[in-house]
Amino acid sequence: MMIWTLIKINIAALFAGIFKKNRGKQKRSKGAVVLIILFAVYLAFMFMLFVGMMFNSIISPFFEAEIGWFYFSMAGISVFAICFFGIVFMAGPQLFNARDNELLLAMPIKPPAILAGRLSALLLVEYLFASVVLFPAFMVFALRGYIADVPALGIVFFFVTALLIPLLALSLGCIVGWLIALAAARITKGKTVIMLVLSVGFLGAYMWFATRLNNYITVLADQGADMAEEMRRTLPPVYHLGAANAEGSILSFIIFTLSALVPFAIMCALLSASFRKMTTGGRTAKKIEYHEHTARVSGPRAALLFKELQRFWSLPAYILNASLGVIATIIAAAVLIVHPSVITNTLQQFIDIVPVVDMGLVGIIALASIAALNNVSAPSISLEGKQLWFLKSLPLAPRDILLTKALMHIVICGIPTFLTGVVCIFVLPVAGALPVVLILVLPASVTVMFALIGVALNLRFPRFDWVNPIQPVKKSLSSILTLFGGIALIITLIFVYAILSFLMSVEVFLLACAIAALAVSAALYSYLKNAGSRRFEEL
Numbered sequence: 001m002m003i004w005t006l007i008k009i010n011i012a013a014l015f016a017g018i019f020k021k022n023r024g025k026q027k028r029s030k031g032a033v034v035l036i037i038l039f040a041v042y043l044a045f046m047f048m049l050f051v052g053m054m055f056n057s058i059i060s061p062f063f064e065a066e067i068g069w070f071y072f073s074m075a076g077i078s079v080f081a082i083c084f085f086g087i088v089f090m091a092g093p094q095l096f097n098a099r100d101n102e103l104l105l106a107m108p109i110k111p112p113a114i115l116a117g118r119l120s121a122l123l124l125v126e127y128l129f130a131s132v133v134l135f136p137a138f139m140v141f142a143l144r145g146y147i148a149d150v151p152a153l154g155i156v157f158f159f160v161t162a163l164l165i166p167l168l169a170l171s172l173g174c175i176v177g178w179l180i181a182l183a184a185a186r187i188t189k190g191k192t193v194i195m196l197v198l199s200v201g202f203l204g205a206y207m208w209f210a211t212r213l214n215n216y217i218t219v220l221a222d223q224g225a226d227m228a229e230e231m232r233r234t235l236p237p238v239y240h241l242g243a244a245n246a247e248g249s250i251l252s253f254i255i256f257t258l259s260a261l262v263p264f265a266i267m268c269a270l271l272s273a274s275f276r277k278m279t280t281g282g283r284t285a286k287k288i289e290y291h292e293h294t295a296r297v298s299g300p301r302a303a304l305l306f307k308e309l310q311r312f313w314s315l316p317a318y319i320l321n322a323s324l325g326v327i328a329t330i331i332a333a334a335v336l337i338v339h340p341s342v343i344t345n346t347l348q349q350f351i352d353i354v355p356v357v358d359m360g361l362v363g364i365i366a367l368a369s370i371a372a373l374n375n376v377s378a379p380s381i382s383l384e385g386k387q388l389w390f391l392k393s394l395p396l397a398p399r400d401i402l403l404t405k406a407l408m409h410i411v412i413c414g415i416p417t418f419l420t421g422v423v424c425i426f427v428l429p430v431a432g433a434l435p436v437v438l439i440l441v442l443p444a445s446v447t448v449m450f451a452l453i454g455v456a457l458n459l460r461f462p463r464f465d466w467v468n469p470i471q472p473v474k475k476s477l478s479s480i481l482t483l484f485g486g487i488a489l490i491i492t493l494i495f496v497y498a499i500l501s502f503l504m505s506v507e508v509f510l511l512a513c514a515i516a517a518l519a520v521s522a523a524l525y526s527y528l529k530n531a532g533s534r535r536f537e538e539l
Contacts, residue, residue, distance in 0.1 A: 006109070006117030036477070043484060044132055051078075052136035056144070063146050069242030072158070073231060075137040076165050076241045082133060083126045083169035084176075090125065091177025094118055094468070095271075111275040115268070119170070126166035134162050153248035161241055161253070164260040171263040174271065300396050301404055308380065308408040317470040318379075322479070325373040326416050332370075333420040336427045344428070360430035360439070361506050367424070367443040368513070371417050372486035374447070377409035377454030378479040381539075382463045382472035388539060398533035402455050406528070409451035417443045434507050442510055445517035452524035454482045459528075459535050 055075065062071045095118050104114050138158065141147060147155070232239045237259035244253035312318055320327075335342050347362045384391050391401060421439045430436055457478040466472050473479060497509050504512075 006113055007120040010117040010121035048132050048136040051133055052140050055137050055140045059140055059144055059146065063149065068146065068149060069239070069246035070231070071137075071141070071242070072245035073238045073242035075134060076161070076238060078137075079130045079133045079162075079165045080169045083129050083166050084173045086129055087122060087126060087170055087173030088176050090122060090470075091174045094122060095174065095177065105276060112268075112272040115271055115275050119174075119268070122174075123166060123170055126170055127163075130162060130166050150246055151248035153250075154245050157244040157248065157253050161244060161256060161260075164257060165241075167264045168260040171260075171267040174267055178271070300394055301400055304394065304396065304401065304404045305407060305411070308405060309411065311383065312376065312408065312412060315469055315473075318376075318383075318473050321470070321473050322376045322379065323374050323412060325370040326413050328370050328373075329367070329416045329420045332366075333416070333423045336420075336423050340427050347428075358431065359428050360424075360432075360435045361510070363424045363428045363430065364435060364439045364442055364510060367417060367421055367439065368446050368510075369490050371413065371443045371446040372450060372490055373483065374409070374413045374450060375454055375479050375482035375486070376412050377406055377451050378458055378482040379463075379472040379476055380405040380408065380455065381458040381536075382466065382476050382478070383469055385464050385466060385469075388464060392537075392539075398536040399529040402459070402528045402532055402536060403525075406448075406451040406455045409454060410447060413451070414444060414447045417447055432507075434511065438507065438510050438514065442514040442517075445514045445521065449517045449521045449524070450482065450486060452521055452528065453485070454478065456524055456527060456532060457481055459532050459539075462539060 055071075058074065059071055062068055095115070105111065237256055240249075240252035240256040240259070243249045244256055332343060344359065347359050347366070351359060351362060381388075392398075394401070396404075418440060421443060424430065424439055425436055430439060458476075461477040461481070463472050463476040463478075493513065497506070500509065
């Protein structure tokens, strides 16, 4: 009974920040819930459309070469990759570093029950990830007519193996996540830098693979038979996954089932046996040697800004999830200085598709778009958690507190963006005075606007009942709306210019966007000084 209660609590916690205002308070209005669901469906549809296009380009060569099993194997590998990548960074915060682990262990609850509750929530996330890959893969397979070439038992096996692949990804992802959490617990100096480097390394490898995806698809289509034979020899579980689906092979189905269930059982046994030790033991504390020095005195606003920046840099998950645009900007600036042809060649490909822009204008659009992907300020109020009373007790007016959180976003995101703009001016062929001004002003205005948007949305949708600080960063409604709202804004502006292109040039349109961003920022500034301050006092 207890284990089912924990499972329900952990699954409910996944959606608590989206569908509930705060623990113990009323649910969101039906209209807000409908909008959230529609937004999520739209994003899932766009991703599935992209995945479907990819599978549509490779299915014919495989079935025509009579290696249809390779199609299902590639679908399985895609599911495993997205599930494994997602779970590696979720396992540590959700399993081993959750804030309520010690509280639960102090209760008459067995560690395996706690672990089952945690794993159930992670597994649900895995199935959501898997669905956006397997659904378009199956639809392409069915709509292209190849379903007639597969026995009915193979179709049954397809849906069963769809449930097994995430189990394998969860097993390996939890082990790797445990090793990362264990290493992080042993590190006392430079933990943030090390974890950030590892995370950016994983993300960089993923992005590198994504940028070369078209090349890989071409190679798959041309050399599918050779690669399939190599996979048959080196990755038997992957081959048997494809054979079970394409040929209805019972033996292959059994082999793959064991390949998924055995690692999952081993992982559960290992974690159950050592869950208490992993979550409460083996932690090290940094030894501090006292040195007498003169204390620095600063004003309350400067002190609060320093506190906000210090918290940001102390949480690798905050850095990685809320400032992807900053990371991308810094990398782009470094590449422009060291090896500019990498960037210029990429921009030239865009110019070939949209000839109305030159390289300087593409640089402006790219910098402004990247600036819209940062949501550093969106969870800044929620991250106060149960210490909100301390923030409200400071000798600062509410408007100063809110504007300082927005300033934190501007400092973190604005400085790298401005410096990268300067690099672009000297490296890229930015022609004319207006583009030079725009490459500095437009990204800066977008940064200021989203800094204020993040704080305003977090005021409207705060979340203080988090178990781990990664929850308000990744799962709170304010963070989700700010991040995907930026993406939606970029797409919307592209369509708007497509309609207005016969009335104005790209430079004039970008200037209008900068003016609009500054106007929105002024309105948000006024809101935070007045109505927003009153709302903060009521929190």
